[in-house]
Amino acid sequence: MIAACIASGFSPDIAHEAPQIVSTLNLVAAGMGISVVPSSMQRLRLDEVAFRPLSGSHNPKGQLNLAVRNDTLASPASAFLALVRKDAGAPRGT
Numbered sequence: 001m002i003a004a005c006i007a008s009g010f011s012p013d014i015a016h017e018a019p020q021i022v023s024t025l026n027l028v029a030a031g032m033g034i035s036v037v038p039s040s041m042q043r044l045r046l047d048e049v050a051f052r053p054l055s056g057s058h059n060p061k062g063q064l065n066l067a068v069r070n071d072t073l074a075s076p077a078s079a080f081l082a083l084v085r086k087d088a089g090a091p092r093g094t
Helices: 002-007 021-029 039-044 076-090
Strands: none
Touching: 021 039
């Protein structure tokens, strides 16, 4: 995230850090700064917080991992795994 800020022409001043994203949003709601959070956090609907999408050519991308038990391959999870592999272009066995 910091690299994306620098590539966009500024260096963030990190004044506070919070152990959880919800804590971060509470700092934003208290007027103590801004934060970059996943878009899924909009579901929390805090009156004092406005969510805005990032734009520009330096948008950071995050890696998403899927963990599954080995013995679930004969369950409905196997169909889900197949969809994830197809959509992500992941090779079988990964």
